[in-house]
Amino acid sequence: MSRIGSLQIGDCRVDVPVLLAPMAGVSDLAFRLLCREMGAGLVCTEMVSAKAIYYGNRGTKELMESRPEERPLMLQLFGSDPELMGYIAAQVEDGPWDILDVNMGCPVPKVVKNGDGSALLKDPSRVESIVSAMTRAVRKPVTVKIRKGFALEDECAVEVALAAQAGGAAAVTVHGRTREQYYSGRADWTAIRRVREAVDIPVIGNGDVTSAGDALRLFEETGVAGIAVGRAAKGNPWIFREIRAALSGEEIPERPDAAEIGEMILRHMKLELSYKPEHVAVREMRKHVAWYTAGLPGSSALRRQVNEAETAAQLEKLVRTQIIKKANQA
Numbered sequence: 001m002s003r004i005g006s007l008q009i010g011d012c013r014v015d016v017p018v019l020l021a022p023m024a025g026v027s028d029l030a031f032r033l034l035c036r037e038m039g040a041g042l043v044c045t046e047m048v049s050a051k052a053i054y055y056g057n058r059g060t061k062e063l064m065e066s067r068p069e070e071r072p073l074m075l076q077l078f079g080s081d082p083e084l085m086g087y088i089a090a091q092v093e094d095g096p097w098d099i100l101d102v103n104m105g106c107p108v109p110k111v112v113k114n115g116d117g118s119a120l121l122k123d124p125s126r127v128e129s130i131v132s133a134m135t136r137a138v139r140k141p142v143t144v145k146i147r148k149g150f151a152l153e154d155e156c157a158v159e160v161a162l163a164a165q166a167g168g169a170a171a172v173t174v175h176g177r178t179r180e181q182y183y184s185g186r187a188d189w190t191a192i193r194r195v196r197e198a199v200d201i202p203v204i205g206n207g208d209v210t211s212a213g214d215a216l217r218l219f220e221e222t223g224v225a226g227i228a229v230g231r232a233a234k235g236n237p238w239i240f241r242e243i244r245a246a247l248s249g250e251e252i253p254e255r256p257d258a259a260e261i262g263e264m265i266l267r268h269m270k271l272e273l274s275y276k277p278e279h280v281a282v283r284e285m286r287k288h289v290a291w292y293t294a295g296l297p298g299s300s301a302l303r304r305q306v307n308e309a310e311t312a313a314q315l316e317k318l319v320r321t322q323i324i325k326k327a328n329q330a
């Protein structure tokens with residue numbers, strides 16, 4: 001018996017209320033598939049610029065690549081012009097995703113300078129206009145992802161979440177840090193709780209979940225309907241099977257051993273290769289291998305070798321000889 005129920009976002013039912021948080025440069029199709037397999041209930045694309053879709057930029061096609069097995073899937077858009085956001089929402093609505101999410105938390109200066117991402121936290125009425133333009137344009141649920149506030153000590157999450165709700169948002173994800181904190185300091189779960197108490201739509205809590213124990217605590221301390229896990233999933237899709245077990249009151253599975261890590265890296269690479277050119281897939285895998293192997297004996301030497309690998313065959317050989325074979329000999 002699950003201690004925590006499923007998550008309903010508009011007409012989209014999410015059986016396990018644990019999301020892979022969107023992460024640019026990390027949560028691509030390959031990684032999302034692995035996280036779904038490991039137990040994430042919902043996954044989200046990397047953020048995609050509404051303007052880039054409008055102008056038909058080539059890079060966006062790869063970001064929007066998807067497979068039926070990963071659904072339910074959230075497509076995350078960023079932009080701040082209500083009219084354009086409504087227009088793009090309608091253009092992409094029939095794509096292979098179930099929910100359209102709007103990024104209102106990205107702290108990167110280039111994004112904020114354009115009035116996008118976390119800049120929207122300073123303008124709740126625009127938040128309402130964006131969400132309302134989108135919900136009028138599409139039938140699929142529209143959600144937003146916000147932060148606790150903009151300036152270091154600021155807290156505007158309740159006001160922004162209420163604006164999103166007024167615009168018709170079906171759920172809100174709250175990262176318990178301000179824009180100026182970026183990713184430093186601790187996420188403030190009390191701010192997440194205040195949003196949960198203020199709105200009627202489901203709230204998804206986010207920030208600093210690094211274990212199944214953290215996941216349970218975030219649910220318990222805030223009363224949220226769902227949680228989203230970001231950085232702790234990098235090189236660690238197993239975190240989802242652990243959280244899933246904890247939510248069902250089952251014993252938490254053992255951490256993966258080196259052989260299992262090696263096999264996961266090979267699967268990850270195969271998935272990357274199935275839709276990206278080899279040189280791109282190998283480049284992507286270099287960072288993933290560093291995350292997967294952090295903490296394993298000899299990981300820094302392996303990282304150096306992996307960074308010199310040019311082909312998938314070279315990378316595979318390294319994983320087989322340096323991780324899997326060694327693990328099986330130990």
Ligand SMILES: Cc1cc2nc3c(=O)[nH]c(=O)nc-3n(C[C@H](O)[C@H](O)[C@H](O)COP(=O)(O)O)c2cc1C
Pocket residue numbers: 021022023024025026046047076103104105106145175183206207208209228229230231232
């Ligand atoms: C490398 C990286 C990329 C990110 N990209 C996005 C993004 O595209 N959209 C978004 O809403 N949040 C993005 N985030 C924020 C995460 O979704 C999440 O809110 C944040 O990392 C806090 O959660 P965590 O403590 O579990 O990592 C990114 C975070 C990181 C570390």
